[in-house]
Amino acid sequence: MKSLHELPACVVSRKIKEQEITAEEYISTIIERIRQVDHKINSFISNNFESALSKSRTIDKKIKEGLNTGLLAGIPVGIKDNISVQGLKNTCASRMLSEYIPPYNATVVSKIEAQDGIVIGKLNMDEFGMGTTSEYSAFGPVRNPWNLGYVAGGSSGGSAASVASLQIPLSLGSDTGGSIRCPSSFCSVIGIKPTYGSVSRNGLISYSNSLEQIGPIARTIYDLVTLLNVISGVDPKDNTTLPKNYEYKTDHVDHILKKKYKIGVLNDLIDDSETEVAENTRKKVKQLKDRGCEMEDTRIPLSNYALASYYVIATAEASSNLSRFDNLRYGYQGSPEGYEWNSYFSESRSKFGDEVKLRILLGSYVLSAGYFGKYYAKAQKLRSMIKREFDILFNKYDILLLPTMPVLPFRLGEKTLQPIENYNLDVYTILANLAGIPAISIPGGLSKEGFPIGVQLIANAFGEQKLIDVAVLLENIEGFETWIPKI
Amino acid sequence: MAKGIDIKKLCDLTKLEIPEQNMTEISRKMEEVLLMFDKLDEFTSEGSEVKILEDLKFELAFENLREDKPGPTLESSEGLQAKFKLKNLKDGFILGPRI
Numbered sequence: 001m002k003s004l005h006e007l008p009a010c011v012v013s014r015k016i017k018e019q020e021i022t023a024e025e026y027i028s029t030i031i032e033r034i035r036q037v038d039h040k041i042n043s044f045i046s047n048n049f050e051s052a053l054s055k056s057r058t059i060d061k062k063i064k065e066g067l068n069t070g071l072l073a074g075i076p077v078g079i080k081d082n083i084s085v086q087g088l089k090n091t092c093a094s095r096m097l098s099e100y101i102p103p104y105n106a107t108v109v110s111k112i113e114a115q116d117g118i119v120i121g122k123l124n125m126d127e128f129g130m131g132t133t134s135e136y137s138a139f140g141p142v143r144n145p146w147n148l149g150y151v152a153g154g155s156s157g158g159s160a161a162s163v164a165s166l167q168i169p170l171s172l173g174s175d176t177g178g179s180i181r182c183p184s185s186f187c188s189v190i191g192i193k194p195t196y197g198s199v200s201r202n203g204l205i206s207y208s209n210s211l212e213q214i215g216p217i218a219r220t221i222y223d224l225v226t227l228l229n230v231i232s233g234v235d236p237k238d239n240t241t242l243p244k245n246y247e248y249k250t251d252h253v254d255h256i257l258k259k260k261y262k263i264g265v266l267n268d269l270i271d272d273s274e275t276e277v278a279e280n281t282r283k284k285v286k287q288l289k290d291r292g293c294e295m296e297d298t299r300i301p302l303s304n305y306a307l308a309s310y311y312v313i314a315t316a317e318a319s320s321n322l323s324r325f326d327n328l329r330y331g332y333q334g335s336p337e338g339y340e341w342n343s344y345f346s347e348s349r350s351k352f353g354d355e356v357k358l359r360i361l362l363g364s365y366v367l368s369a370g371y372f373g374k375y376y377a378k379a380q381k382l383r384s385m386i387k388r389e390f391d392i393l394f395n396k397y398d399i400l401l402l403p404t405m406p407v408l409p410f411r412l413g414e415k416t417l418q419p420i421e422n423y424n425l426d427v428y429t430i431l432a433n434l435a436g437i438p439a440i441s442i443p444g445g446l447s448k449e450g451f452p453i454g455v456q457l458i459a460n461a462f463g464e465q466k467l468i469d470v471a472v473l474l475e476n477i478e479g480f481e482t483w484i485p486k487i
Numbered sequence: 488m489a490k491g492i493d494i495k496k497l498c499d500l501t502k503l504e505i506p507e508q509n510m511t512e513i514s515r516k517m518e519e520v521l522l523m524f525d526k527l528d529e530f531t532s533e534g535s536e537v538k539i540l541e542d543l544k545f546e547l548a549f550e551n552l553r554e555d556k557p558g559p560t561l562e563s564s565e566g567l568q569a570k571f572k573l574k575n576l577k578d579g580f581i582l583g584p585r586i
Contacts, residue, residue, distance in 0.1 A: 302537070304526075305526060305527060305529075305530055307523065307526075308523055308524050308525075308526040308527050309527065311520065311523070311524065312524055312527070319501065323501075323502075326502075328581075336583075336584060337584050338584060339584060340584075341583050341584075342502065345502040346498075346502045346503060346504045347504060349502050349503055349504065350503070350504040352503070354509075354513075357503050357505065357513070358513060358516055358517065358520075360501050360503060361494070361497050361498070361501060361503065361513070361517060362517060362520055362521070364497055364500055364501045365492065365497060365517070365521070366524065368500075374527075374528075375524055375527065378527045378530070379527060382527065382530065385537045388537040389537055392537070418519070419516050419519060419520055420519050420520065420523055423520070423523070
């Protein structure tokens, strides 16, 4: 029989509502699990155990009194440490914000709490979301639960590793260029980057606000859809959100098969991946074809320029967004006494990590008067063209299929010295961010040495339901929710 | 194009302190990344159904950005002052330390 911490959130929530177990029992089990496991993984930066226990008792009381409870009754959710939770430190894994405590909840956090979900703690990440490995954290790197000497992926490494290692069933990450999908692929969990504008970013500490989006991570598609339904929707505090019907559902396999999805396979990107990644992705193509999906080879010709376009825009926006950190309004304890004003700013900002400093410098450079047309304007035009290419492709296909990452997880420290080597890893994930469209990473299998491989599906704007449908198909074929790392 | 970046000037503009011993390393990394950015110069729409770059209409032409003129200063208020950690405020202004 499975332990409580191994069960999916949807099963546990039902048990709590039917009073088979109490929310307090479940939260206590989860806290115990985190205490046992996380010192090996380093996925949490701070915890919220006392408040979580207190909230669980409140939920138990509501149930005993016969009151209605929400979709996430008694379920612990981990929150990436760049999403504001009132009263909990929001460090962005940076020394710059090591003491910052937000005075308000991000909209997504309020929505989770309104559905009786419980914030269990804040999760480790690359500093300000700038990285692909979760090694650039002031709190130490996140370790991959499948092999503790390897990277967990990033930047939402803590969000994926904590779910994969059965510490929590659900978490929130943010995805600027693959930051949800990359660690989901490396840790063998499901993560979705929703359509830009479908989930509020109010309360998310911005790195590149035209690219990033908050999204859920889970072990099964059924849990993922529950959390996605909770956080999606228009928000008056974020005027980029759109009012639409965001009720996603996990349909029955037979119904999904009747939809006869037409899937474009990005074969050139599959061929450019490591051998085992390519082989595994082709296996998924065959599985879907065998289930009646229409599979056809296609390509995105402008994808060669996407990486440059993405990094020009991301660094430009980062240099602007991070200029607010002057240690006056936000920051750590420090006194400006004795400093000349400009020196104080520079001194206080020296607490940014090296990668963050590099990206701020790059962003300022590409925005400077002499180079604005050469870099930024061109990058924006290319972004528009890439979006148009996707529009054309989605006239032919419902979904595009490609690997999430071109490589398998690699050793900690292996790629930290060469920025380009790291940036190249994002080449398959940034496409969805540039176009603002939804993309999901689904566990695709394990390599011969036991490392997870993810498969990525991309749909047109607000086409999350199609991604969910195919994820249900793949989960039913493989049963990947049962792949658990031994820690 | 990426060669010869004045890192010190950039640091000054961005209010970042980079220790002297790290300057060479950060210059090397910047040049490496800017070389990757230079790929944008090689852009061709060959093979793409989206043909001409100039076809794209932008609401605001990048070449015709408005001049960077300062606007009127926002009026100070108690609410604004409360956001600052410093207590050393007078008439809505922050009093800087004496030099």
